[in-house]
Amino acid sequence: MCLGRDQHDVGHCNRARLWDDSRATRCTRNARDRLAVGDTEICLAWQLPNGCQSTNHLERHACSGCGDTSHGANGCPLAQEA
Ligand SMILES: [Zn+2]
Ligand SMILES: [Zn+2]
Ligand SMILES: [Zn+2]
Structure with a gap:
């Protein structure tokens, strides 16, 4: 995901760069x-926002924007301000 909060279908977001065009999505x-x-x-x-409670696939818990595993896209410091 591009981490943008503008209206678009984030479930099928296909942008190659972050919302502010600062870098390519991870x-x-x-x-x-x-x-x-x-x-x-x-x-x-x-x-x-609610995250995922599963511990069965911890390797999949990476941020779609920057790839960091400590947060998801909703908590990403690179995300666009609401
Ligand atoms: Zn997007
Ligand atoms: Zn999960
Ligand atoms: Zn992130």
């Missing part, structure tokens, strides 16, 4: 239209 869409960092699909729930 994740890409793979062949199955899932968000992925490299070969690892990332958790979509992790990007949302």
Whole structure:
């Protein structure tokens, strides 16, 4: 995701750069239209305000914007201000 808060379909966001055009997004869409960092699909729930409670796929808990594993897109310091 681009981390932008403008109205667009974030579930299918296909932007190659962050909302402010400052850098390329960390994740890409793979062949199955899932968000992925490299070969690892990332958790979509992790990007949302409520986060993801699962501990079964911790390697997927990476930020779709910057790739950091300490937060999801909603908590990313690079995200556009609300
Ligand atoms: Zn977007
Ligand atoms: Zn998850
Ligand atoms: Zn981030």
